[in-house]
Amino acid sequence: MATGASGAIPFYRGRFAPSPSGPLHDGSLVAAMASYLDARAHGGKWLLRIEDIDTPRVVDGADHYIMQQLQTLGMHWDEPPVWQSERLSLYQAAFEQLKAGGHVYGCACTRRMLTGGPYPGTCRNGLGEGVQPRAWRLKVPPGRRSFIDRWQGPQSQDVATEVGDFILRRADGLWAYQFVVVVDDGLQEITDVVRGVDLLDSTARQQTLAELLGQVPPRVMHVPLIRDESGRKLSKQNHAPELDLSSPVRTLQRAWQALGFEPFPAADIDEFWRKAVPHWAARHGLGGAR
Numbered sequence: 001m002a003t004g005a006s007g008a009i010p011f012y013r014g015r016f017a018p019s020p021s022g023p024l025h026d027g028s029l030v031a032a033m034a035s036y037l038d039a040r041a042h043g044g045k046w047l048l049r050i051e052d053i054d055t056p057r058v059v060d061g062a063d064h065y066i067m068q069q070l071q072t073l074g075m076h077w078d079e080p081p082v083w084q085s086e087r088l089s090l091y092q093a094a095f096e097q098l099k100a101g102g103h104v105y106g107c108a109c110t111r112r113m114l115t116g117g118p119y120p121g122t123c124r125n126g127l128g129e130g131v132q133p134r135a136w137r138l139k140v141p142p143g144r145r146s147f148i149d150r151w152q153g154p155q156s157q158d159v160a161t162e163v164g165d166f167i168l169r170r171a172d173g174l175w176a177y178q179f180v181v182v183v184d185d186g187l188q189e190i191t192d193v194v195r196g197v198d199l200l201d202s203t204a205r206q207q208t209l210a211e212l213l214g215q216v217p218p219r220v221m222h223v224p225l226i227r228d229e230s231g232r233k234l235s236k237q238n239h240a241p242e243l244d245l246s247s248p249v250r251t252l253q254r255a256w257q258a259l260g261f262e263p264f265p266a267a268d269i270d271e272f273w274r275k276a277v278p279h280w281a282a283r284h285g286l287g288g289a290r
């Protein structure tokens with residue numbers, strides 16, 4: 001079906017997927033805001049997924065804290081949130097599907113044996129007698145992958161030579177981020193991923209996985225990151241302070257300006273979003289769709 005005269009696509013599903021390792025800060029709000037605006041400007045759905053698969057980094061209660069932060073800023077999700085920790089059987093099923101297709105293999109390499117460059121494929125042709133796999137890797141098909149990023153422009157990467165066969169299940173038994181993201185985006189029928197540019201170089205890997213799982217990879221847009229005075233990405237690891245919710249409009253305006261927009265007067269959060277959505281639509285050629 002062609003896009004309508006308003007520029008709205010008939011089917012849009014976006015998501016924000018924070019990891020509950022601490023409260024949202026100004027940096028994570030920029031990514032959340034961009035994905036929220038894009039969903040609203042398309043007249044689509046905005047979903048919330050809690051990426052709590054990396055259990056050692058999960059902070060108790062951070063998930064509900066993040067949800068409260070989003071609500072305070074007027075960012076409401078359209079379907080019940082999902083927690084990755086409750087979806088382990090879905091990841092296992094997707095893994096079995098790849099395994100049955102001959103797309104995964106066990107790897108017995110220790111961290112010490114790997115130099116940090118692309119994985120050289122040491123275990124690709126099987127392990128020696130009695131050798132137990134530590135991790136499981138994807139057998140990456142050869143070839144260069146090209147795609148258009150809606151913010152960053154044309155991109156291309158040869159996953160097989162630049163990254164190598166990457167890990168789906170880690171030596172500690174946890175599913176890898178790259179794998180669960182793709183399984184979830186597929187099952188939740190996500191059409192559009194909008195996130196920070198630090199994840200741009202994950203995209204080709206995720207598209208490779210999506211296709212092997214029989215999915216159509218979502219469109220992508222990678223937005224700029226906020227950096228601190230020393231040029232580092234604002235992150236929980238760098239002890240970025242949590243969002244200041246004493247003045248929600250001011251906090252929203254700061255993220256808005258980080259996305260390259262001019263500030264505008266807004267008396268409250270409702271007015272902020274009412275005015276911000278058409279700005280976003282105009283900037284991204286969505287014809288003023290609401």
Ligand SMILES: [Zn+2]
Pocket residue numbers: 106107108109121122123124
């Ligand atoms: Zn290996």
